[in-house]
Amino acid sequence: KLTYGIDDIPPLAMSLFLGLQHYLTMVGATLSIPLILADPLGVKDPADVAELMSTIFFMSGVVTLLQTTVGTRLPIVQGGSFAFLPPAVLICAHPDLKEAAWQERLRTIQGAFIIGSLLEMFV
Numbered sequence: 001k002l003t004y005g006i007d008d009i010p011p012l013a014m015s016l017f018l019g020l021q022h023y024l025t026m027v028g029a030t031l032s033i034p035l036i037l038a039d040p041l042g043v044k045d046p047a048d049v050a051e052l053m054s055t056i057f058f059m060s061g062v063v064t065l066l067q068t069t070v071g072t073r074l075p076i077v078q079g080g081s082f083a084f085l086p087p088a089v090l091i092c093a094h095p096d097l098k099e100a101a102w103q104e105r106l107r108t109i110q111g112a113f114i115i116g117s118l119l120e121m122f123v
Contacts, residue, residue: 026077030060033080040092041102048102056080084113 004010010018034052043049056079063078088109091097097105 022077026079029082030056030079033082033085036085037088037092040089041105042092042100043102087112087116 009015031053034049034056037043038049038052041052043052060077060079064076067073067078068075091109091112092105094108097108100108
């Protein structure tokens with residue numbers, strides 16, 4: 001049996017508690033992805049790490065707004081996925097990218113993921 005239906009509104013205290021729980025879970029996962037990727041990308045400057053972090057938070061917000069208005073309209077936060085970390089780290093370790101700037105490494109990762117996604121759609 002469901003505690004709350006789709007149109008039910010939980011009490012304010014429960015809503016605040018569940019919102020805080022969701023926030024703490026989302027922030028930890030969203031913050032850790034750019035922090036894990038910073039070293040393989042070769043990001044040394046704290047300002048560049050902050051740029052990576054702000055980018056993932058901005059895109060998480062954009063995708064969440066799209067998902068809640070146009071998509072399935074579920075009230076959930078869309079964030080990054082840890083499934084993409086191992087291939088991203090492997091791409092960063094490629095010998096051709098040894099002397100590349102972190103922005104070029106990031107563009108290479110993005111291009112590889114786009115090509116991989118298209119390949120998966122057609123297979």
